[in-house]
Amino acid sequence: MRDLPSLNALRAFEATARLGSVSRAAEELHVTHGAISRQLRVLEEALGQALFARHGRGVALTVIGEELRDRVSSAFEQLREGWAHLQRGSENxxxxxxxxxxxxxxxxxxxxxxxxxxxxxxxxxxxxxxxxxxxxxxxxxxxxxxxxxxxxxxxxxxxxxxxxxxxxxxxxxxxxxxxxxxxxxxxxxxxxxxxxxxxxxxxxxxxxxxxxxxxxxxxxxxxxxxxxxxxxxxxxxxxxxxxxxxxxxxxxxxxxxxxxxxxxxxxxxxxxxxxxxxxxxxxxxxxxxxxxxxxxxxxx
The missing domain is CATH 3.40.190.290 (D-Maltodextrin-Binding Protein; domain 2)
Structure with missing residues (x-):
């Protein structure tokens, strides 16, 4: 059994949850709308529960989606901060x-x-x-x-x-x-x-x-x-x-x-x-x- 789901799937989920839109997540990550949707289905099938529900033209998080967002967002923010620190160290x-x-x-x-x-x-x-x-x-x-x-x-x-x-x-x-x-x-x-x-x-x-x-x-x-x-x-x-x-x-x-x-x-x-x-x-x-x-x- 894998310890973690696909990191690409988690990245697609984090962007969709943060932006509230599959289309905007696809634009930010430079992939297609369909690619984001497939990655989200991978997570939902692994969990056996829906992460998003349709909300107007966008999407809204379910209860389990909100819990996953909080955990994933924190992890990705730490990665961003760590990467920024490394970049600052290599500015020269x-x-x-x-x-x-x-x-x-x-x-x-x-x-x-x-x-x-x-x-x-x-x-x-x-x-x-x-x-x-x-x-x-x-x-x-x-x-x-x-x-x-x-x-x-x-x-x-x-x-x-x-x-x-x-x-x-x-x-x-x-x-x-x-x-x-x-x-x-x-x-x-x-x-x-x-x-x-x-x-x-x-x-x-x-x-x-x-x-x-x-x-x-x-x-x-x-x-x-x-x-x-x-x-x-x-x-x-x-x-x-x-x-x-x-x-x-x-x-x-x-x-x-x-x-x-x-x-x-x-x-x-x-x-x-x-x-x-x-x-x-x-x-x-x-x-x-x-x-x-x-x-x-x-x-x-």
């Missing part, structure tokens, strides 16, 4: 942001000084993870990623900006005059730089731009997007890149994007397991604004 703990190396090197770090200036109470710790939504080590407070829905199970996602990709090339690249004269079709004569971490980038851009995917052929490949973009800056060829990762290079004249950028089905996201967290909301808002600053680069 760093905010851990998981992020793929390419995003970290080419977008986060160049903006780190400004982020710290704009959010002075944020103690940021950067955790490089090639797949920050599936960390192999300790779970970060939030993960910055470019991803497509459906979002990973269990993560609360702040959508920051749509992803746009396009070809970029250094002004020093010997073939640039020919490419500019020939337009996008001239890319069929170029050995394109590419990355194994994003094999569909070139085909997706070509299709969106009305080019034949079969006309593309590839030159040097790289295992990481960061290396690919460094090769493009060095004048080694034409690369395909997300607009936000090359906007600083374009502004500084290190790269040009002759044919613009095309929107993909992916988005920049900030994902977390923590809901209703003002710190994460502030970081998400800051990142959303920063990503949209140079949105003019993303036309195509």
């Amino acid at each position: 703990a760093p905010f851990v942001l998981g992020c793929a190396g390419s995003l970290l090197a080419r977008w986060v770090i160049p903006r780190l000084e400004r982020l710290e200036r704009d959010l002075p109470t944020l103690r940021l710790h950067l955790s490089p993870e090639e797949d920050p939504l599936a960390p192999k080590h300790a779970e970060p407070d939030a993960a910055l990623a470019v991803a497509t829905p459906p979002w990973p199970l269990g993560w609360h996602v702040h959508v920051l900006a749509p992803e746009r990709i396009g070809p970029v090339v250094s002004p020093r690249h010997a073939a640039l005059p020919r490419l500019l004269d020939g337009g996008p079709a001239a890319l069929s004569e170029e050995a394109l730089l590419h990355t194994s971490s994003r094999p569909q980038a070139w085909p997706a851009w070509a299709q969106a731009s009305g080019l034949s995917v079969e006309s593309l052929h590839y030159g040097q490949g790289f295992t990481r997007l960061f290396y690919l973009l460094e090769a493009a800056v060095a004048g080694l060829g034409v690369a395909i890149a997300p607009a936000q990762l090359v906007q600083d290079d374009i502004s500084a004249g290190r790269l040009v994007a002759p044919w613009g950028f095309r929107q993909t089905d992916a988005s920049w996201i900030l994902a977390t397991h923590r809901r209703n967290d003002s710190c994460i909301d502030a970081v998400a808002s800051w990142m959303r604004n920063a990503l949209q600053e140079n949105d003019g680069l993303s036309g195509g």
Whole structure:
């Protein structure tokens, strides 16, 4: 025999008893009305007695429901107070942001000084993870990623900006005059730089731009997007890149994007397991604004 009923059921009961409404309890706990009703039935079946009776549009506690409320409410209040105490003790703990190396090197770090200036109470710790939504080590407070829905199970996602990709090339690249004269079709004569971490980038851009995917052929490949973009800056060829990762290079004249950028089905996201967290909301808002600053680069 179990010593306690389901804690989820007790939590559903406590919220319903406190709020006087199944619907409001469901809203607070971020579940459906039916999920709360099922949890309440679990408790009632275990006790063999009703805990609630209908009262207008809400519910009213029965005598045994009132007794259970008093005991459960006291226990949950102790849990809340204990958790708040632990949180106060960890107020100075760093905010851990998981992020793929390419995003970290080419977008986060160049903006780190400004982020710290704009959010002075944020103690940021950067955790490089090639797949920050599936960390192999300790779970970060939030993960910055470019991803497509459906979002990973269990993560609360702040959508920051749509992803746009396009070809970029250094002004020093010997073939640039020919490419500019020939337009996008001239890319069929170029050995394109590419990355194994994003094999569909070139085909997706070509299709969106009305080019034949079969006309593309590839030159040097790289295992990481960061290396690919460094090769493009060095004048080694034409690369395909997300607009936000090359906007600083374009502004500084290190790269040009002759044919613009095309929107993909992916988005920049900030994902977390923590809901209703003002710190994460502030970081998400800051990142959303920063990503949209140079949105003019993303036309195509």
